[in-house]
Amino acid sequence: MPKNKCVRVGYGTVSQIHETKMLECNVETVAIVEVDEQKRFQAQQEGFTVFSSCQEAAKLNPTFWDICVSTNQHLSVIQSILDSAPQANIFIEKPICLFSEIPALRRTLLNFEGKITVNENYASSTIKNMVQTIAFNELQIHPEKIVVEFTKNRELDFARGRFIDRELGSLGYEGSHMVTLVSEMLEDYVPYRILENKFSDLIFKGSDQLLENQGSAYVRYKSLSQVEIELYTSLAGTIKYKHPLFCIEDIPHDDLNSKYRFIAVYGTNYHNDKYCVVGFFEPINSFKRCQGAVYVTLNNKVERIVAPLRDDTMLLHFQQTLKYFQGVAENPYSVEKSIKIVEILNSFTDEMRFSKSLHSLV
Numbered sequence: 001m002p003k004n005k006c007v008r009v010g011y012g013t014v015s016q017i018h019e020t021k022m023l024e025c026n027v028e029t030v031a032i033v034e035v036d037e038q039k040r041f042q043a044q045q046e047g048f049t050v051f052s053s054c055q056e057a058a059k060l061n062p063t064f065w066d067i068c069v070s071t072n073q074h075l076s077v078i079q080s081i082l083d084s085a086p087q088a089n090i091f092i093e094k095p096i097c098l099f100s101e102i103p104a105l106r107r108t109l110l111n112f113e114g115k116i117t118v119n120e121n122y123a124s125s126t127i128k129n130m131v132q133t134i135a136f137n138e139l140q141i142h143p144e145k146i147v148v149e150f151t152k153n154r155e156l157d158f159a160r161g162r163f164i165d166r167e168l169g170s171l172g173y174e175g176s177h178m179v180t181l182v183s184e185m186l187e188d189y190v191p192y193r194i195l196e197n198k199f200s201d202l203i204f205k206g207s208d209q210l211l212e213n214q215g216s217a218y219v220r221y222k223s224l225s226q227v228e229i230e231l232y233t234s235l236a237g238t239i240k241y242k243h244p245l246f247c248i249e250d251i252p253h254d255d256l257n258s259k260y261r262f263i264a265v266y267g268t269n270y271h272n273d274k275y276c277v278v279g280f281f282e283p284i285n286s287f288k289r290c291q292g293a294v295y296v297t298l299n300n301k302v303e304r305i306v307a308p309l310r311d312d313t314m315l316l317h318f319q320q321t322l323k324y325f326q327g328v329a330e331n332p333y334s335v336e337k338s339i340k341i342v343e344i345l346n347s348f349t350d351e352m353r354f355s356k357s358l359h360s361l362v
């Protein structure tokens with residue numbers, strides 16, 4: 001089979017992860033497009049052909065484009081690719097675009113003749129599949145509550161210039177992964193009633209500098225079928241749900257590697273036994289990279305552990321994406337599904353703005 005050739009747009013943090021995983025999928029990066037001069041120089045030093053616009057790179061006629069730019073640039077990069085390559089295959093990072101850009105994105109893609117798919121990589125997770133299989137096929141539980149936490153410390157990342165999502169605040173980074181995971185567990189994952197919604201600022205250690213709404217987010221809502229959902233993310237490394245076995249301490253600002261990420265599904269079976277199935281995503285202390293874990297509790301006692309479990313969500317999602325581009329698989333994450341996620345995240349931040357403005361009136 002001929003080698004897949006990609007042009008990667010953006011040479012920041014996630015771009016370099018893509019390069020490693022794409023190499024494993026036998027993809028050749030034929031060029032990098034970057035607007036930042038220093039990053040262009042860095043990419044050139046690392047052996048890539050480098051351009052400053054998509055128009056120049058389009059001459060290479062890649063199999064697909066891999067968009068890894070800051071979220072607020074997603075739409076404009078799609079537009080500039082389509083100007084030169086209207087039938088392009090496009091793989092784009094999540095979230096698909098800013099909420100305010102959804103109408104323009106739909107207009108841009110109205111007569112689009114190529115293929116576009118979104119890197120919602122947790123949709124391809126083995127841990128997610130295992131939680132689903134155990135909870136719904138094996139134990140046949142009726143879900144009552146789903147909790148998702150995605151915590152890491154991003155203080156140094158931000159201080160080093162990694163992009164800041166001002167529209168979605170703390171939910172602009174892991175928020176789409178968290179909602180995607182819930183959407184894979186429940187058909188009616190769309191919020192019916194938001195019960196609680198809190199955002200906090202990120203205060204940099206040892207200074208009084210802060211980033212508004214970038215510290216943490218906590219959302220509690222009910223779905224139409226009355227399942228309660230709790231979503232929590234901290235960018236200051238503060239862990240909320242201390243599940244046994246795989247929990248870690250709060251993550252300090254100089255620890256760029258630790259993450260604490262899980263999904264827990266609570267429910268009862270036909271005999272009224274209370275089950276909780278928890279899937280922990282990598283990285284997990286004492287396990288290798290790309291190894292997660294799942295455990296099951298019955299009436300609050302651990303009764304089964306499946307670990308370590310290999311789960312390279314990016315690699316799995318890339319493999320699905322390449323099959324989609326080759327025409328032998330369904331789209332692993334469509335634009336419409338991705339837009340739904342952005343709309344849901346926006347409804348949470350809307351609430352936050354509303355409650356903040358109410359407070360300022362009191």
Ligand SMILES: NC(=O)c1ccc[n+]([C@@H]2O[C@H](COP(=O)([O-])OP(=O)(O)OC[C@H]3O[C@@H](n4cnc5c(N)ncnc54)[C@H](O)[C@@H]3O)[C@@H](O)[C@H]2O)c1
Nearest residue numbers: 010011012013014034035036068069070071073093094163
């Ligand atoms: N799927 C995941 O697990 C995952 C993980 C991290 C980030 N992301 C997503 O990846 C995207 C990038 O995040 P990041 O952390 O790598 O950001 P980053 O700030 O580290 O890098 C973005 C790069 O894009 C470049 N850029 C910006 N506008 C450009 C343009 N118009 N043309 C070419 N280059 C441009 C910037 O100069 C920068 O080098 C975001 O949308 C983010 O949400 C996804």
